Amino acid sequence: MPIRLTDLSLTVLDTQYAVRGPIVARAAELEKAGRKILYCNIGNPQALGQKPLSYVRQVLALCEYPELMGLDHKGIAERSSAADPLPEQRFGSAFPPDAIEAARHILEGTKYGLGAYSESKGVLAIRKAIARFITERDGIESDPNSIFLSDGASKSVELALRILISGPQDGIMLPIPQYPLYDATITLFGGRKVPYYLDEERGWRLSRELLDKAFMDAVRKGVKVKAICVLNPGNPTGAVLDHENIAMIIDFARSHDLSIITDEVYQEDVYFTDFRFYSFAKVMSEKGVDNVSLFSLHSISKGFLGECGHRGGYMEIRGVPGEVVDQITKLQSLSLCSNLPGQAVTYCMVTPPKEGSPSHDLYIRERDAIMSALRDRAAVLAHGLDGIHGIDCTPIAGAMYAFPRVSLPAGRTDEDYCLALLEATGVCVVPGSGFGQLPGTAHFRTTILPSMDEIRDEISLIADFQAKYE
């Protein structure tokens, strides 16, 4: 007899992931039937028109096929056959020398090129480059042996939660609204969700009062709270936490013996000129806190790289004893290693072309074009949505999403709304219930990634729809 649905575990069946849920499935159906769909459901920059950085792709092409620079697959100047013509005259000179240098450095670090498994944690030379990046960004030390390369931040979330959830009594605090991967993974691993609300009225900041309330409620229910997850910049909220707010969260975690998982994948996506990104690592270090375990995540999928398809990123851990680090390494080794092209892109992300080097100007030009487009669209989208009667949208300080609040007719849910919006306009957004929201409120999430023209269309389509929705 084949396997049946009833053979599956409740944790699998209960796991929900709205970003790729039923509304997206319906959009795909409509598209197949010939409807034009504007996919605003997912932060997938290159699917919505963003171009990859030339430098990153040049380095990747050179790493994949080092014959382009006259080298073998390990980056060594040997020919595979003496009979073949030397290719460096044909190709090498056409790539910028700093891209060639980066590719050679990556290949040297891997020792065997992109086709061999690396160490489970990732290539040491790349982990060293990440540690230098953290040091330069934050002015603090970073240990390459506390860095784990990953197939995207989702895999780091999984790894951290696998370590933190030891049984059904263990609780993980997660923001409401949150990126649904957290909810899904906690459910899948059989842990308890301990939701804490973000304060929409105060730009989605965290409040100590709401954190303490959530913690105490959980303790009263017998939950052993192990960690708090914080997304900064926030997804779906678009909030960028200030120094004071981060310091408060660290104090909260310390006072309750919690670990911190901090998802910092949108750290480059800060749009307000008077806001800046502070890492939890930096603030913890400034405060001299060394007795809180910190799991910080970063990714190549967001920022101005937007290299989602390459599935790369890393987790840096702090305040984690060596014997626990060994357990994390062991778990990582079950997948052998993260993919090497993703590791190579991570190297490029943390080691951009230096000022004065041949690729620098183009890199900066491409980067700034992307960032300024994102900034403009964030402003237009938030402003446009906020101007619609029945919709309130917090300004988008960072990340890649608007999360407007919608007034609904009695008896309607946000799922009803998003489905009706899709059917009526072809605009595909994700209902707020997929992220969680204060009971009695309704929201949806939509990305800032479509072109400015499409965003203007989207706003006017939503405005028309909203006026008639009943």
Place this chain on the structure above:
Amino acid sequence: MPIRLTDLSLTVLDTQYAVRGPIVARAAELEKAGRKILYCNIGNPQALGQKPLSYVRQVLALCEYPELMGLDHKGIAERSSAADPLPEQRFGSAFPPDAIEAARHILEGTKYGLGAYSESKGVLAIRKAIARFITERDGIESDPNSIFLSDGASKSVELALRILISGPQDGIMLPIPQYPLYDATITLFGGRKVPYYLDEERGWRLSRELLDKAFMDAVRKGVKVKAICVLNPGNPTGAVLDHENIAMIIDFARSHDLSIITDEVYQEDVYFTDFRFYSFAKVMSEKGVDNVSLFSLHSISKGFLGECGHRGGYMEIRGVPGEVVDQITKLQSLSLCSNLPGQAVTYCMVTPPKEGSPSHDLYIRERDAIMSALRDRAAVLAHGLDGIHGIDCTPIAGAMYAFPRVSLPAGRTDEDYCLALLEATGVCVVPGSGFGQLPGTAHFRTTILPSMDEIRDEISLIADFQAKYE
């Protein structure tokens, strides 16, 4: 207070993965101290001298940087800036036209290039190519919607076991000896291991008698047996199962309502001319069995590609009801999608250059050189080890390993042996206990991947060591 070892779950702590265990860690220490280490512990072809296929790397370079063929990152003939010079004259002509065609086909399939998330299951055009490959290989139908691209077969194992293990009562039959990922993942997911022994005297075949015994023993202990895992060709055994043996396993699974996970990553690695690889899908189809759920795995890491670092592969499922397929898709969507370069390599694996096309001859030449080297080394290694007094080695019919049996002095374990071998000779092999073995026997696993000279050295080092070991 930071997280402590005692905060972790027993399932995490109990998980063991010998292929990257303490002996490998010791080898890395010795290497750091200046010792020459011969790493025979892992099937990592390109780390042991195997060269990537030129065609695969050309296609990858073109997909990563389509400007090499005068296209943008989505494979469309548009320039990112009209001011830039057109590159096709410089590069495009230097790549074989069929590599360019394959790259264009892949980019067209992805729609947005390698930098965007694909569908959770993987790019449809690539799944269609895999379905065609299965149809050509086996003469049976294959449905692209039953195929899930993965970051290597390890991730497919994880996905299948996540579906099959619903609680601590659920048991998974796994061979002894086995590839330790199975043991590790079952432990991590809190399932029960139901080991069945392979018959070393009969070339590591499966026996119905031993399967029934293992099944009944488990049932008596209250285990609900859900599935059987079969590795064909076998790792670490090197066995290639014949048609009759596969048919027997299918009958066994059917008679006990078990699903089958079949790990067929070494399907290209068959060295004996009178042996051939039969897929479980083919044999099941020939027998008209449609009421057994089958999860078949393949990978780009083994065979003659050896592209481990690219982390690619797929799982094809059969006899799985639609509502369970939806659950698998949902779980896959938590990681969003597998990495796109790995998907592109998978496309190349299932769609090699056609006869008469420009890349065909070089492809065949490179492929045959790799396969004949593997075949020669398999023969020399098995014969050489078998000739050592105190060591018995089954001939290596397939896959990439020898798994010889060693006679040990009283009081010595295979771990002692492998550690002493490493310290004395620099040869790094994995103790049999990491894979499981009949109580009272001792083995080790060593790959056929080093060069012929290194394999000859290895044999003579082991022979000298064995003569003196006490």
